[in-house]
Amino acid sequence: xxxxxxxxxxxxxxxxxxxxxxxxxxxxxSQSFFWYRQDCRKEPKLLMSVYSxxxxxxxxxxxxxxxxxxxxxxxxDSKLSxxxxxxxxxxxGNNRKLxxxxxxxxxxxx
Amino acid sequence: DVKVTQSSRYxxxxxxxxxxxxxxxxxxHENMFWYRQDPGLGLRLIYFSYDVKMKEKGDIPEGYSVSREKKERFxxxxxxxxxxxxxMYLCASTLGGQGAFGxxxxxxxxxxxxxx
Numbered sequence: 001x002x003x004x005x006x007x008x009x010x011x012x013x014x015x016x017x018x019x020x021x022x023x024x025x026x027x028x029x030s031q032s033f034f035w036y037r038q039d040c041r042k043e044p045k046l047l048m049s050v051y052s053x054x055x056x057x058x059x060x061x062x063x064x065x066x067x068x069x070x071x072x073x074x075x076x077d078s079k080l081s082x083x084x085x086x087x088x089x090x091x092x093g094n095n096r097k098l099x100x101x102x103x104x105x106x107x108x109x110x
Numbered sequence: 111d112v113k114v115t116q117s118s119r120y121x122x123x124x125x126x127x128x129x130x131x132x133x134x135x136x137x138x139h140e141n142m143f144w145y146r147q148d149p150g151l152g153l154r155l156i157y158f159s160y161d162v163k164m165k166e167k168g169d170i171p172e173g174y175s176v177s178r179e180k181k182e183r184f185x186x187x188x189x190x191x192x193x194x195x196x197x198m199y200l201c202a203s204t205l206g207g208q209g210a211f212g213x214x215x216x217x218x219x220x221x222x223x224x225x226x
Binding site for chain 1: 152158169200212217218219
């Protein structure tokens with residue numbers, strides 16, 4: 001089992017739709033979690049951090065389910081500009097290196 | 111705004127050439143990182159540094175070396191470029207205080223290297 005797994009997609013949704021991605025992780029002792037957004041041919045940028053049960057920022061909600069070892073990202077009222085790849089990142093703690101998922105591709109269509 | 115600047119956006123080099131990739135950050139960050147990103151493989155850590163003149167190997171250090179002579183600058187060196195080092199190289203920095211990997215990573219725009 002990979003340490004961090006994401007459905008690569010692509011997820012094709014119409015504007016205004018609600019879409020959710022999951023990310024599963026294998027190390028139950030992982031400390032913190034992040035969602036990064038990466039536009040085509042651009043660098044990743046932090047979207048949200050998740051340290052406890054969840055986090056909300058406008059249209060974006062991240063939730064952590066420690067029992068089932070996954071985090072989710074929910075995007076409400078999708079915009080064309082949300083089209084990007086969303087990277088799940090896990091901090092396993094003890095100053096060990098971050099573990100990156102391969103990303104989930106989202107395309108929001110007019 | 112934090113700015114991480116990578117010196118070259120696109121490079122084309124020949125097999126066996128020595129390649130320098132430079133990265134400068136302007137926010138006095140303690141930690142700096144070099145990643146490469148390849149389709150199907152994601153981001154892989156090459157080297158990182160948590161202080162001037164300090165360096166630590168990441169997951170794929172073979173064929174690479176780094177230099178951090180000043181806090182703001184972290185250089186990646188390919189001593190003898192090979193075709194399998196064709197990739198997107200991303201430099202990043204973090205403030206510190208939460209360990210090398212606890213904080214938000216700020217990335218440069220990337221350097222796309224092609225080795226012929």
